[in-house]
Amino acid sequence: MRRIDGRAIAATITAEVTAAVATASVPPTLAVLVPTRDEATAWYVRSIERAARKVGIACRVVQLEEPSRQDVVDRLADLSADPSVHGVICQTPLPDGVALDDVGAFIDPRKDVDGANPESLGRVAAGLSGFAPATAVAVLEVLRHEGVPLAGTRAVVVGRSTVVGKPAALLLLAADATVTVCHSRTADLPAVTREADVLVVAVGRAGFVGAEHVKPGAVVVDVGTNPAADGSLVGDVRPDVAGVAGALTPVPGGVGPVTTAVLLKHTAQAARGL
Amino acid sequence: MRRIDGRAIAATITAEVTAAVATASVPPTLAVLVPTRDEATAWYVRSIERAARKVGIACRVVQLEEPSRQDVVDRLADLSADPSVHGVICQTPLPDGVALDDVGAFIDPRKDVDGANPESLGRVAAGLSGFAPATAVAVLEVLRHEGVPLAGTRAVVVGRSTVVGKPAALLLLAADATVTVCHSRTADLPAVTREADVLVVAVGRAGFVGAEHVKPGAVVVDVGTNPAADGSLVGDVRPDVAGVAGALTPVPGGVGPVTTAVLLKHTAQAARGL
Numbered sequence: 291m292r293r294i295d296g297r298a299i300a301a302t303i304t305a306e307v308t309a310a311v312a313t314a315s316v317p318p319t320l321a322v323l324v325p326t327r328d329e330a331t332a333w334y335v336r337s338i339e340r341a342a343r344k345v346g347i348a349c350r351v352v353q354l355e356e357p358s359r360q361d362v363v364d365r366l367a368d369l370s371a372d373p374s375v376h377g378v379i380c381q382t383p384l385p386d387g388v389a390l391d392d393v394g395a396f397i398d399p400r401k402d403v404d405g406a407n408p409e410s411l412g413r414v415a416a417g418l419s420g421f422a423p424a425t426a427v428a429v430l431e432v433l434r435h436e437g438v439p440l441a442g443t444r445a446v447v448v449g450r451s452t453v454v455g456k457p458a459a460l461l462l463l464a465a466d467a468t469v470t471v472c473h474s475r476t477a478d479l480p481a482v483t484r485e486a487d488v489l490v491v492a493v494g495r496a497g498f499v500g501a502e503h504v505k506p507g508a509v510v511v512d513v514g515t516n517p518a519a520d521g522s523l524v525g526d527v528r529p530d531v532a533g534v535a536g537a538l539t540p541v542p543g544g545v546g547p548v549t550t551a552v553l554l555k556h557t558a559q560a561a562r563g564l
Numbered sequence: 565m566r567r568i569d570g571r572a573i574a575a576t577i578t579a580e581v582t583a584a585v586a587t588a589s590v591p592p593t594l595a596v597l598v599p600t601r602d603e604a605t606a607w608y609v610r611s612i613e614r615a616a617r618k619v620g621i622a623c624r625v626v627q628l629e630e631p632s633r634q635d636v637v638d639r640l641a642d643l644s645a646d647p648s649v650h651g652v653i654c655q656t657p658l659p660d661g662v663a664l665d666d667v668g669a670f671i672d673p674r675k676d677v678d679g680a681n682p683e684s685l686g687r688v689a690a691g692l693s694g695f696a697p698a699t700a701v702a703v704l705e706v707l708r709h710e711g712v713p714l715a716g717t718r719a720v721v722v723g724r725s726t727v728v729g730k731p732a733a734l735l736l737l738a739a740d741a742t743v744t745v746c747h748s749r750t751a752d753l754p755a756v757t758r759e760a761d762v763l764v765v766a767v768g769r770a771g772f773v774g775a776e777h778v779k780p781g782a783v784v785v786d787v788g789t790n791p792a793a794d795g796s797l798v799g800d801v802r803p804d805v806a807g808v809a810g811a812l813t814p815v816p817g818g819v820g821p822v823t824t825a826v827l828l829k830h831t832a833q834a835a836r837g838l
Contacts, residue, residue: 391690412686416665416726442751450737452690463724466749475740477716
């Protein structure tokens with residue numbers, strides 16, 4: 291069983307981003323809107339700031355205090371209109387009653403580096419230029435960097451969220467995989483997931499997928515990041531999967547660092563007008 | 565084997581639309597942009613006009629002569645901005661070098677009754693209000709009217725086009741089916757399609773799917789409309805499927821008439837601001 295090194299993949303991507311940014315006339319700027327005070331969010335935003343600084347991307351963190359929906363919308367629209375800002379992301383959690391796919395529609399698709407605008411998702415689905423959510427792109431980057439063949443293989447995605455499951459399925463489809471999407475209503479889930487050559491698990495429940503769900507030799511990508519009782523992070527995949535899978539992304543150190551690298555890559559692309 | 569009567573389903577839908585339109589303060593208006601002279605398109609537009617008239621929807625056909633991309637964009641934007649127009653569709657084929665998902669972005673999503681704007685597809689994917697392409701919705705209407713259970717069943721879509729395969733897959737997923745999308749690169753297609761309780765075929769190749777692709781008792785929805793040598797229309801599904809399937813939509817008289825009915829239903833909804 292190969293343990294996939296997400297940090298190494300992230301390092302490869304960020305090296306490419308650093309090289310691209312070094313030739314830019316102005317440093318790309320990523321604006322991070324933080325609409326709530328939340329410890330995990332603050333920790334993640336600091337990690338984005340550190341990673342951005344390393345590759346030469348400026349990070350502008352905008353902290354809001356108990357904003358209304360209109361406050362969030364106005365700030366996202368302002369940042370989208372600001373020519374000195376190249377990428378705009380909106381952190382979750384949002385205040386009660388505010389939904390990301392509602393306010394996300396106010397991020398200019400050309401600056402929507404975490405694919406929060408439904409228009410971005412539609413453009414990705416239609417095969418047009420546009421940014422898919424960074425986590426979904428990170429799944430594909432992991433598979434590409436590992437040299438996992440996708441064309442004609444069976445890929446199964448467990449989870450149908452707008453931020454991971456659905457865009458990951460669309461990207462796998464664009465990569466010519468035969469794609470199945472499973473969810474809470476799927477009958478006999480282990481039988482369906484055992485069809486997978488590539489199994490992507492994005493459910494958000496610790497240890498949801500075990501060895502009985504995995505075809506021997508399959509590549510398993512664990513997108514889950516669930517807080518454990520001891521404060522550590524655990525994935526959606528149980529340790530016994532390591533005895534069956536051909537390759538597996540760990541948590542932490544798998545999809546997570548690649549997601550941050552993709553966010554920076556998208557920001558550099560947005561700054562170049564891609 | 566049950567032969568599904570698309571015309572009867574269309575009649576049920578148009579009866580509902582007629583009742584809804586009868587209570588409207590102004591008759592809903594559907595604008596149909598026709599960017600090329602094409603005999604099949606002209607025939608189809610006349611059939612939309614007839615069907616619209618029957619339910620009390622006004623149809624405004626705008627025929628263009630050898631338009632540029634900008635001409636098409638301008639007319640779609642004008643029709644979108646016109647308060648007396650409630651639904652806007654753009655017929656294909658388009659002039660050489662003009663793509664529907666490019667010009668479709670200029671149809672206001674609130675009037676995009678055939679889901680040609682990538683933003684509409686994204687909104688449907690995100691579970692927000694928005695119109696999916698009428699053909700994809702027609703597939704779901706057929707299944708709903710036939711009382712086919714979808715939650716927890718295996719649905720397989722053959723074909724991954726932006727106008728049918730992908731939106732149909734997203735709608736089946738929203739209906740809680742476990743959805744697999746197959747395409748030209750799928751390995752061992754008959755083995756994958758035989759997993760389907762519901763098989764949707766939208767490939768655009770006459771007789772592409774035969775009895776060997778179908779699980780006994782499956783419901784098969786044939787979206788294909790391929791011109792035969794004698795001028796008639798034939799589907800993507802071969803006649804021998806009737807010996808295996810539990811139910812099958814014919815061509816013609818299956819998904820086709822339901823698609824027109826859905827277009828009118830969407831126009832009535834758009835006029836009511838849904």
